[in-house]
Amino acid sequence: MRIRTRALVSLVVVAITAGPGAPAWADTLREALALAYRTNPSLLYQRANQRALDELIVQARSGLRPRVDVSVAGAYSKVESPLGSEDSDSASVSIGLSQILYSGGRITHSIRVAEATILAGRESLRDIEQQVLASVIQAYADILRDTEILRIRQDNVTVLRRQLYDTTSRFEVGELTRTEVAQNEARLSQAETDFTDAQGQLGISRAAYAAVVGQTPGALDPMPPLPGMPTDFDQALDIANLDNPGIRAAGYQLQAAEATVAAAKSENMPSARLTASYGGANDDFDQLGDIIDNTQFLAGATLSVPLSTGGLNGSRIAEAYERANAAQINVERERRNTLQQVSSAYAQALSARAALGTGRESVRAGTVAVAGVRDEADVGLRTTLDVLNQELELRNAEIGLVSARRNEYVAQANLLAAMGRLEGPDLDPDLIPYDPAANYQRIRGRGALPWDGAVESLDRMAAPPIVPADDAPDAPIDQRLKSYTPGSDPRT
Template sequence: MFNRTRALISLAALALGSGLAMPALAQDTLPDAIRMAYRTNPTLLGQRANQRALDESIVQARSGLRPSIDVSASANYTQVETPAGTTETESGGASIGLSQTLYSGGRISLGITATEANILAGREDLRSVEQQVLATVIQVYADVLRDEEIVRIRQENLTVLQRQLDEASARFEVGEITRTDVAQAEARLAQSEADLANSQAQLSVSRASYAAIVGQTPGRLAPLPPLPGVPDDFDVALDIGLAENPNVRAAEYALAAAEANVALARAEYLPSVRVSASYGGSTNELSSFDLADRTTFQAGATLSVPLFTGGLNQSRVSQALERANAAQIQIEGQRRTVLQSISSSYAQLISARSSLRAGEEAVRAATVAAEGVRQEAQVGLRTTLDVLNGELELRSAQVALVTARRNEYVAMAQLLLAMGRLDVTVLVPAEDVYDPSVNYERVRNRGGLPWDGVIEAIDRIAAPQIVPANDAEDAPIDTQLKGDTIQTAPRN
């Protein structure tokens, strides 16, 4: 697949560089490109695999609710030499043991809570990567359309200038103009050829970027469709972004996990109860290895109460509190980032729309001016340089207009990205959406036993409560948003 894609890219670059026309291809649309990237983009597929790996952590966290069973076997041979002679002894044994935690002071159940929060944060990270990939697809699609249109403009300009040079040469032959006019036409034609070569090279670069992101080389691209859900009010965009941006939501889930870890650290002060049982046998004759000769069954319960840990538990609590505090501050950092992104995208959108309106008027005026100059030159009222300048201004206005259209569309996509609304369900409603919760539900109860729920309910009895970081008496930092300023101050 990679070799085929590379060959197609090389063919496209060769065709553009040699001025050959590409064969007619089926028309591709932006939803088609998004659908292809959504299914095949390596960055997105890798993030999904990472999320599935993260789902396995819930299995590991819940394994503490279940018993552990182990089997052991041993065989020993001993030879002792003394002045009285040589003594040989043999022994062997085998046993099976079972151990079940009945109560851990909340260590197990709080670990499950923290793991679930981390998994939810991972889902938001996945959503962020999805939207970034979709934004890149939109950008490369718009880039290819822009560069194709610029190449068309450059080719048209080259044709016009070639005709202008032919006319100037003919007029020079009959003595109507000087050699200077012909040289001016030749210079503009040479510059136009260089501009066309640069535009073709840029189109090749854009097509290569498209192939890398989407997974296939672009064919004949359809015009850009309207982007749904783009707000016309900055405050609306900001409110949506602060509530729905995946980076903000991931930071909130990370804070929930950090707060659960604080309670988990405090649970280390509480006692734990564990029951165990073992059954086994041993023999002094390895040749027969009849374990039934001497069997042992043992069962018991263990209550463990931490009395002194040399400051370990206290340090763990303080560490967890600081991490929770850092997670809380990170939320404000993400909100600032969202504010910056939405402000920047909204400003770029307003600027692009203004440039688009100005560009449309510039093309209209430059078209009229260029045509007027050509007609006036035919009756001797304008020079060859005037005609060349009029053509140059027209092509520059056309290129600026094409660029403004691309910039407006990309700015809208970036605004939706900053808001957290650049979702595949909106862009391609009929697409089969990847749901990370399906894998989570599939693996969550792997290895589960009927009494898992009972053990978890017992473990939550008298377990430390999860306290929001702002409400913790020993939280060292208080962070809050007042007006437009984030204030951070030590607690009293």
Template sequence: MSKSLRGRLVAAIFSVGAAGAIAAPAAAETLADAIAMAYESNPTLQAQRATQRALDETFVQARSGWRPTLSLSGQATYTESRTPAEALSRLGQRTIEEGNSATAGLSFSQPIWTGGRVAAAVSAAQSDIMQGRENLRRIESQVIGQVVQAYADVRRDQEALRIRQENVAVLQRQLEESNARFEVGEITRTDVAQSQARLAAAQSQLQVAEAQLGNSRSNYAAAVGRNPGTLEPEPSLAFLLPPTVDEAFTVADSFNPQLRAQQFAEQASRARVAGARAERMPTVSVNSGLVFGGPAEPFDRDLYAREFTARATVTVPLFNGGLTTSRIRQSIERNNADRINIETQRRTVLQQVTQSWNQLIAARANIGSTAEQVRAARIAAEGTRQEQQVGLRTTLDVLNAEQELRNAELSQVSARRDEYVAAASVLSAMGRLEARNLIPTEPQYDAKANFRKLRITWGWVPWEEPIAIIDRTVAVPPIPQPKDKPVEAPIAPGLQPPPVKAAAPQPR
């Protein structure tokens, strides 16, 4: 962990303080600001983008099978032969014989037809790349979902801390009032003890709320890259949400990144089946070579011989012990598994949409219930305090009424948070929780830009395209072409700050 990030996380722990004060920047921070920050700097998202760029290179590597190869080789040889003295006396040979030679060669090879092997590899690579783009969408949605949840958690816990602080203040005043009334004999020691017990419990709950806020702030810092300051209310997500769950199912079936990634995986494995079958087909290539050779020392160019060769090679596989047939069967079964997993993934997506939608409906209903609960609890607490003043209620009744009011306020805060997170979960399952929908004014990362640059790069040759056409069209069986899928158009207007309520006119 870097020192800067460690410092931010430590600051997230200690910035709450005993009174729950939060260090805030000069301007209030919005959810759009947090998402933009994470979209630019989140390490998980950055790593996935680098992974996708690495995956783009498989396209170039696959197409290299249509491109020529050129190599240069050189060799220098020195030999020494020693004859024993006894052999010299009998045969009259020299004792030492030396020799040297040097050769330099240039070889060129160009595939003409690979039987569809390279075409299948290129199709598989393209499908893998499209699958990687969907995985990048999935990671982006996950990161944005984490930001949304962390943002909502911090706001919930800040509000919960405020409620706990008010509760401690109210109970502190209640204890002072109980002590005063005990001094004049209006209540007993039991009433005072009850007030003391409730105040101690409230102080303990305040400490727990401070700790919870510190945890939420650390989660926010980990997702966004900086500590939260003064957070504006969450903007509405209604412009992205469908009116019915059936429409949510339809959108998810077309644009969910996990489902689309599995469909591209099936395309890739289908291309690999064709590639395995192409191993039975012959290959055609042309080769040429140029070799120079002669003595290395003394160097004399006139003593060097030159040899040039040119040949066309046709290679026909006949028998390899059943290896190719086994690979074909293996590829077919892998494609069957990928095809079946499409339905598995579709059911998982529908399950995610259903669960998220039900959570959203329940949270919305809970918001209305808790609002009514808070209204009634506030009236009950105020009435109980007034009735205590005339002797109709006990101290315990007042304490219970205050506790019910605080619990109702906490439930209302949690319900609002749950509703917003559930809405984000629905959008994530549908495939709409993306930066282009939420922060359209920010620069968007284009996963296809790097791929477009690799289309013609170092190693490309002009005759590569006609060879690719021959290799794909003459292949038996035909090589499947990868099919990209349409992307849902961005939905305006993006996250908008909540409307500012006009101040009520002051009476004159």
């Protein structure tokens, strides 16, 4: 553990201090996404949890199968009396078998609860996967942005140092005043501070990249276009209502809750089982072999009908009803959350795209303006402060353009995540996807017996039906989301 901790610390230090020439293994976004998809701890943690969740189906289906118990008992007693003492001992061995025939639907509904819970878990896994990949994209975009900002800050320091040299030289021959030299010195000092801040921000971004991807970044390639971007908001929301993992998980959780209500009602139904036992007993430890000669075999059927549980079953049914109602409400909450996520990401993407256009124009105009102001300053039509201010505007425009490019890309990634379309295979068709259903299919039949299907079919007979949960009162936005079809915009 100590070795792993030291290795992690070393990795973070390298991420913060390494420069563009440091060794790296993932230079493209696709490579970074693939590495995180295979090795990110948050993703691996959720996959392990999902495999554990798959065991619910094995546990639920085990109720269809017989239960076998072996019992071995021994006893010794000694009785003291005025007439003397008497010793006695005994031993017994028995094996019992119990096979459920009908549980009133309890086992059937427990299987449905397990299946729905597992499906909800898969959607939670999808959600974590998309969060991780969105974090990779953001970290990648942050490094490209911060690297470019660092270059801009470095160029600014270089220009101001050269300009300070020229200003000082002209001051010494009486062409400029001491005030103009001081203005240049102050601007250079601020530029050096900005450069130091940019170095620190790049180090922070590199550390974040190392944490989510699992290795230090080097000279990263430009970001490729993200696949699957919607043509408009209507298409984005339509896809999100179908594929958003939060909505889908809430839907499966509702199915599990409704099946839990039916399972609770099944506790009031009759149950039937076959029983058999075989065993023997002997009153003398010294003659254990006589157990074989004193055996008993019993076989029969048991029908149980619950008459009263002191209100326990009724309370469990009421609890299950309310949990189902809560699950129904949660579906509406997830729809609203998805609407907010899609709307926010879509608006941010549009805003950043507009900022890109204005940013390019600002940089173009600023470049022309700086050249013009410098020429005018050379002939005495502009002051040193005019030149410094114009150069500052150009640097700010360049940084704004770089930030807008990053913001648009990250907003697009967040939009795809809200739509449920930011999964590994969506971003890299060559990526071997992790299939959570493979483990489920592998373990589902563990311990199965030939008559499982017959018992399950029998248990469905007269089982309490699954009844949809009560729908909560709808606000106008809920009604719009439920009736949403392509061509309508629930934001209006």
